[in-house]
Amino acid sequence: MRAATDVSLNLDRLLDSDQHRRTGALDFLHHVVHHQNTLYEATVPAALYVVGILSDPRTLRPIDRSRKDLPGPMRAALLGWLGAVASEANDAAADAFRRHGFRPEDHLPFVQTNRLLPLLLGPVAAHTRDPDLSVREAAVAACIPLVDDARLRHHRTALMPSVRQVLAASAQWQYRERAINALEEWGEDTAGLVGRDPWAFIDADLPRRAPRPGRPVEPSEEPPF
Numbered sequence: 498m499r500a501a502t503d504v505s506l507n508l509d510r511l512l513d514s515d516q517h518r519r520t521g522a523l524d525f526l527h528h529v530v531h532h533q534n535t536l537y538e539a540t541v542p543a544a545l546y547v548v549g550i551l552s553d554p555r556t557l558r559p560i561d562r563s564r565k566d567l568p569g570p571m572r573a574a575l576l577g578w579l580g581a582v583a584s585e586a587n588d589a590a591a592d593a594f595r596r597h598g599f600r601p602e603d604h605l606p607f608v609q610t611n612r613l614l615p616l617l618l619g620p621v622a623a624h625t626r627d628p629d630l631s632v633r634e635a636a637v638a639a640c641i642p643l644v645d646d647a648r649l650r651h652h653r654t655a656l657m658p659s660v661r662q663v664l665a666a667s668a669q670w671q672y673r674e675r676a677i678n679a680l681e682e683w684g685e686d687t688a689g690l691v692g693r694d695p696w697a698f699i700d701a702d703l704p705r706r707a708p709r710p711g712r713p714v715e716p717s718e719e720p721p722f
Contacts, residue, residue, distance in 0.1 A: 503525075503529075504525075504529075504530065504539045504542075504543060507521075507522045507525040507526075507529075508522065508543060508546045508547075509522075510522035511523065511526075511547075511550065511556075511571065511575070512550060512553060512555045512556070516558070516559060516560060516561060517561065519558065519560050519571055520560045520561040523560060523571065523574055523575075523578075526543065526547075526578050527578065527581075530543045531543075531578070531581060531582050531585070534585055535585075536582070536585055536586065536604075536606035536607055536610050537606055538605070538606055538609075540582060540606055540609075540610055541606075541609045541610055541613055544579060544582055544610070544613060544617065545613070545616075547575050547578065547579060548579070548616070548617060548620045548621075550575075551572060551575060551576070551620055551621075551623075551624065552620075552623075555571075556570065556571045556572035556575060557570045557571070557572055557629070558570060558571055559571070560574060567631070567634075567635070567669055567671060567672075568631045568669070569629065569631030569632060569634075569635060570629065570631070570632070572624070572627070572629070572632050572635075573629070573631045573632045573634070573635040574635075576621060576624060576632065576635035576636050576638075576639045577635050577638070577639065579617060579621055579639050580621075580635075580638055580639030580640075580641070580642055580643075582610060583614055583617060583639065583642040583643045583646075584642035585607075585610070586607055586610035586611045586613070586614060587611070587614060587642050587643070587645050587646040588645060588646055588647050589642075589645055590607070591607075591611070594607070611646075614643055614646050614648070614649065615646075615648055615649060617643060618640065618643045618644070618649055618652065621636055621639050621640055621643065622636065622640055622652075622656075623636075624636035625637050625640065625656075625659050625663070630663075633659075633663050634663055634664060634667050634669065634672050637656070637659045637660060637663050637664045637672075638664060638672060638675050640652075640656050640659075641656075641660070641675065641679045644656055645682075653683060657680075657683075657685070660676050660679055660680060661676065661680070661690075664676035665677065665680075665690050670692060670693035671693075673690070673691060673692050673693070674692040674693060676690065677690050677692050
């Protein structure tokens with residue numbers, strides 16, 4: 498884990514006017530503060546900072562996106578990061594610890610992050626009504642691991658319409674599948690909901706033939722990831 502000064506500097510850069518620096522700060526969150534399903538001592542203070550700036554207009558600035566990234570401004574990306582943190586500190590994560598022979602209560606970063614979850618729901622849920630669709634989608638998705646915590650499970654009923662109307666209707670297959678998985682886990686009917694099209698992935702993986710001389714190149718649709 499990096500020094501506290503590195504964490505503070507990179508958190509400040511989330512609101513930097515330079516897009517490259519903003520993107521670098523976001524990468525720092527994903528690869529240093531919370532990396533590959535691992536929680537660190539810096540995760541909680543970083544999450545508190547992120548929650549504190551969610552409503553700042555500067556989080557609506559763009560960031561560098563690759564073809565595989567979900568769309569949206571910095572705010573959507575920060576919501577996605579908070580959702581990832583929550584998914585590693587809720588009841589399902591605790592059960593995973595125990596299945597692998599570990600006690601979650603012995604892992605201090607887990608305990609600290611788990612205590613934080615009730616404080617995250619309100620600020621995250623507020624953006625389920627954000628004017629930006631990509632932010633709304635990210636907020637609804639981030640709420641799902643939060644309401645999977647026993648202390649917050651009673652909020653599922655209020656979240657359900659957004660899961661169906663926003664997430665399950667998304668143009669992004671990742672969000673549609675997240676909605677279907679959540680509803681199924683909650684014992685809800687998912688009839689008529691459509692996740693990703695497997696044929697689109699098969700077609701995307703096929704090698705493309707070089708065009709014959711004199712034959713026009715046919716336009717192709719990029720895979721949705």
